[in-house]
Amino acid sequence: MGPAIGSDQPASTEGLRRRNTSLVLRSLRMHGPATRAELAKRTGLAKATVGVIVGGLAEAAAVDEADSVPGGRGRPGRPVTLTGGGLLGLGLELNVDYVSAVLLDLGGRVRLSETRPATDAARLPALLELARDVVRREPGGRLVGAMVAVPGLVRGDDRSVAWTPNLDATGLAADVEAALDGRCRVSVGNDANCAAYAESHHGAATGVAHALYLTGTVGIGAGIVSDGRLQRGSTGFAGEVGHMPIGDSTARCGCGRRGCWEASVGLHAMLTAVGMPELATPLRSAQAVAARAPADPAVREALARLGEDVGLGLAVLANVLDPEVVVLGGYFVPLGEHVLAPARRSLDERLPSAAQRRPELRLSTLGMEAAALGAAELALEGVFSGDVPVG
Amino acid sequence: MGPAIGSDQPASTEGLRRRNTSLVLRSLRMHGPATRAELAKRTGLAKATVGVIVGGLAEAAAVDEADSVPGGRGRPGRPVTLTGGGLLGLGLELNVDYVSAVLLDLGGRVRLSETRPATDAARLPALLELARDVVRREPGGRLVGAMVAVPGLVRGDDRSVAWTPNLDATGLAADVEAALDGRCRVSVGNDANCAAYAESHHGAATGVAHALYLTGTVGIGAGIVSDGRLQRGSTGFAGEVGHMPIGDSTARCGCGRRGCWEASVGLHAMLTAVGMPELATPLRSAQAVAARAPADPAVREALARLGEDVGLGLAVLANVLDPEVVVLGGYFVPLGEHVLAPARRSLDERLPSAAQRRPELRLSTLGMEAAALGAAELALEGVFSGDVPVG
DNA sequence: GACTTAAGTTCGAGTCTCGTACTTAATGGG
DNA sequence: CCCATTAAGTACGAGACTCGAACTTAAGTC
Structure with missing residues (x-):
């Protein structure tokens, strides 16, 4: 009658162990090294169980046991570290x-x-x-x-x-x-x-459960992390936001239509707006623009208009998805505040300020990889x- | 380091039983009554395990056992039905x-x-x-x-x-x-x-894992079901799509801004467009409009324009979320194809047809409840x- | 009536978690 | 210097659960 809710796999006792092992692993990953006793408290498992699980992890070379660190009252514990070498x-x-x-x-x-x-x-x-x-x-x-x-x-x-x-x-x-x-x-x-x-685990949105990432190249695409899970939609098309009807409704897009968002905020639109040529890579092009901006008010103004359209599209995405953090990647990174500041402003204008808080806008820190x-x-x-x- | 992925609760053997019980329940719910042997095949559990689980469910009055239905070769099985009375x-x-x-x-x-x-x-x-x-x-x-x-x-x-x-x-x-x-x-x-x-379990999108529901009253709101789960966003604001900047950018919205989607496709916008008064409830108002439409080409044209804007907003939502089915509720239901047909057209125009298929547009079948x-x-x-x- | 087929149950083996009791390793006071 | 105290980690038995194999049961088939 309804779509799937839980796991559709039968659970065996070994599955149980896997679940609890993963619980310990995640605890180590998220909250850092800990002794077995601390792990037991953090995960809610019994001390004995944690002992067995850590034993298995050590055997698989996934964790390392440091020397005991005295100082407290009773027997000192040996902190277990997630090295994960194996x-x-x-x-x-x-x-x-x-x-x-x-x-x-x-x-x-x-x-x-x-x-x-x-x-x-x-x-x-x-x-x-x-x-x-x-x-x-x-x-x-x-x-x-x-x-x-x-x-x-x-x-x-x-x-x-x-x-x-x-x-x-x-x-x-x-x-x-x-x-x-x-x-x-x-x-x-x-x-x-x-x-x-990557951004939600290592980058600008580390630890954030609801994050949105925006690629910035010739095309504009989004990656959606919701509740720590990637959203992919029914056919894997979710996040293909480049062709939303947002921004300058007369701008001609590479797809043949007019008014697509990426026709306003894609790389080519940006370069045309500032009147500069395309270089070997999006990043290079953007770096050149960023270098010119401080001396050229026309460039700054063009970027500000671009930023407004970025904010407009983000307003749509924020209203639909309600992310905690939005990370801008690709060519947006070198442009930095030239785009972010106006984007924040136009985003603020489009959010019902009474109840909703603006998602934080950040720049990607992870680069090409x-x-x-x-x-x-x-x-x-x-x-x-x-x-x-x-x- | 990262957001949560699996369950953060320790799993005990009782939890195991609960999981497998829920597996049997979901199988009964989704694929209908079955004998224990069939259930074992469907869920992947051992026959013995299914026997114990069904026993527990019967004791809780959640399932009923029908009489055996002969006809096949060996011993006939007793189909187990999910009555769930308890x-x-x-x-x-x-x-x-x-x-x-x-x-x-x-x-x-x-x-x-x-x-x-x-x-x-x-x-x-x-x-x-x-x-x-x-x-x-x-x-x-x-x-x-x-x-x-x-x-x-x-x-x-x-x-x-x-x-x-x-x-x-x-x-x-x-x-x-x-x-x-x-x-x-x-x-x-x-x-x-x-x-x-409700729509994804009992209504127009029964069994659909990626569904979108659109309320239609004075305001416009969306409910997002993704992978069978409700999406609520970081603050519960996800799906508040009424104030996306879509449609007539000059239309004044109740929120004080211009260009909100619901200023183009909300109940008041619709009534103004067709030039008819608001009645006691959104449904009544829409029924009156639907009754007038066959005889009045101006009304039909106004609804067609409305439908276009509905499709425009749905194009945005489809690009972001990639749902399989979109269900329109509220005042859209009486208007039916007057709105759906133009909405489908404008939706088609805005989707990159090469790879993406259009989500199916359906009317809610569940009514007020x-x-x-x-x-x-x-x-x-x-x-x-x-x-x-x-x- | 004997044979075949398949459903459902019984039973023992194997895992797993848990609580308790026990051992171990440190501190601190007499 | 020795012993009580404290807390970490381990050993062990109880209890819950799943599973496969053997067994019983209820039909059809020859």
Whole structure:
């Protein structure tokens, strides 16, 4: 009669252990190292149970036990730290002009990260080689999962790509899986979603349960994190906000229509507005504009108008989704307050101030590797959610 | 380091049983009656386990065992039906001009439902009396939970109301709890959210995991069901779409700004456009308009323009959320295709047709009691999710 | 009436969590 | 220097649960 609510998998006693293990892992991740006794208090589990679970984690090399730290009254405890050396998640990004990889361990530390330029037919081979290289350089540890971020639409199966603008991604998951010698399952995800997840775990929205990430390149896309979970919609299309009818209703968009949001706030619109040329990458272009702004009031004014339209679109998104934090990425980062300040103003004007507070606007801090980092985090998600055994 | 992913509660063996019990319940609810053997196949549990679980459910009067139905080869099975007589959820709605109540059992059957007109100071007493009456008339069975739907903003605690437009709802949860003699916990929810949940379980979007519900009264609000779960945002404000800057940018809104969506598609905008007066309720007003439309081309044209703006706003929502079905409620229902057809057209124009399919637009089938029904369903949710023991 | 087929139950084995009791490792006072 | 105190961690038995295999039961089939 109704859609699914809980898990549709039968739960066994082993599943129980996995759940509680993941509970301990999350506690270590979120609140830092702790003794077994502290962990028992934090998780609500019995001391004995925590002892067994930590034992298992130590055996899997997921945690390390520090020396006891005396000072208190009774027997001092040995703090358990999440090193996570044993378990690794691989995140990859296949983009229009570069590929990148991030290898992340359970403890949240980036073990390796690398970006290589690549275009056209060289992209996929470059990605596969990068994946092989990265895994080869970290021989210890078990690869728990891998995910490839792609600028395109990914179907609900997490594998097949429904549509990409400028590159071919058919068979991508299988190709990467082969490059990794079938060491783990490979899934595919949308780049904005991955970046949003990265920001909510490592970046400008760390620890925020309701966050929104906005990509800023030629196109504008959003990644939606709600209640700590990525929202993907019924066909994986959720967050494709570039073509909302917002902003200058006469602006012609690359999609053939008029009035799309990205026709007002996409990279090309911005460059046209300030009257500057497009450089090799969106970031470069924006840096050039930012460098010019202090001396050129016309540029500043153009950016202010842009910021207003950004705020207008964010007002729509805020009214629909009510996020706590909005992170702007891509070309918005170099422009900083030139765009943020007017965006905040127009956002304020459009929110019913009585009850709703404005979501905080922040700039991305993760740079080029945001999507790959988020993909790596998503590759590890199964462990933290208790779906994948750590042993 | 990151937001919560899994459950933050420790899992015991009893929790295990609850989970598996809820698995059996959901299977019965979604796929209908089945023998124990069939249930074992559907859920993946062992035959023995299903036997024990069904035994417990029978003891709690949640299921009934029919006579065996011969015809096949071996020993015929006894189909188990979800009657759910023992366990009840109470849904209430406190609205501007009426109060209503729905009593729902675990099997999804509406046991009682009643609406009474009430305004101003008489509202709350009327609601409390209605709640008492409804519970008194169904003495058998255990009240598992109760929820009150309110046209306003509800905080994350599910109890306190941050803001309501035209009525006072402070202390509402406690008052209702007292009226029910503390028989169960009472929570409070937003009316659009409740109605959305009702549509996704009993109405026009039954069984749809990604659904959007649009209220149509003086104000316009949305209820968002994503992956079967209600989306409420960081402060409970998610879905407050009435003041998105969409439609006629010069239209003056009740909130003081111009260009809000509900200034173009709210009840007052519609009535002004067709040049007809407001009657006692939004539904009456719309029925009068619908009655006039066949004979009056000017009315039809006004509704077509309205429908276009409805589609424009839905295009925004579809791009952000990617729902499978959109259900229109409130005053939109009597107007039917007069609004739906142009809305579909303008929606099609604004969706990147290459990859995205248009969400299906449907009219609500639940009438006035949608919100109360959804509230009742939400009151039972704990049982289906395994958080509340059925014994 | 014997055989086949499939549903449902019984039973023992294996896991898991939990509370209690116990051991261990530190501090502090006599 | 020794012993009480305090608190961390472990050992162990009780209880709950799932599972597979064996068993019983109720039909149809030859």
